Amino acid sequence: MADAMKSHQDADVLINFASLRSAYESTFETPWFTPKTKAIVWGMQTRAVQSLLDFDFVCSRKEGSVVAIVYPFTGDHKQKFYWGHKEILIPVYKNMADAMKRHQDADVLINFASLRSAYESTFETPSLAQRRWVALNQDASKLETLEA
CATH class of the missing domain: 3.40.50.720 (NAD(P)-binding Rossmann-like Domain)
Incomplete structure (x- = not known):
């Protein structure tokens, strides 16, 4: 039972890390400032x-x-x-x-x-x-x- 819970917790960490990485990478897709920035x-x-x-x-x-x-x-x-x-x-x-x-x-x-x-x-x-x-x-x- 303890092994099953540990692997479940590890899976949650992997999912959260993947979503965090996706959010981080999308941050740099659009430039922060452009020649039209106000x-x-x-x-x-x-x-x-x-x-x-x-x-x-x-x-x-x-x-x-x-x-x-x-x-x-x-x-x-x-x-x-x-x-x-x-x-x-x-x-x-x-x-x-x-x-x-x-x-x-x-x-x-x-x-x-x-x-x-x-x-x-x-x-x-x-x-x-x-x-x-x-x-x-x-x-x-x-x-x-x-x-x-």
Whole structure:
């Protein structure tokens, strides 16, 4: 009886491993970012947003990949950035639902929430299923604290 249970448990592990491998491999079938990617950034990370825009500009994209920023600690407003030498304004929203309603072409969420709130802020995103990717990037100070 013990041998039968052991082989049954081994079979479950093999099945789970196979499904995990399939999910892992399918992750790399679609590129994370394309020349048409539109992103919503969660968190007021102006240096990161400007770096993304600079990269887009150098790569000769017609427009930047960042279409909106979500920052729940202020009201809705616009934030100034640069597209080459030209000043542009990117909308900042207090909540994710407004950003997603106004930027339905956004297919990527780049989440700069703190380690403590990254999970909650990600799943505050309505209709997450229609977004291709969610990139979680916790702030470095929290990660250093965890590593110490």
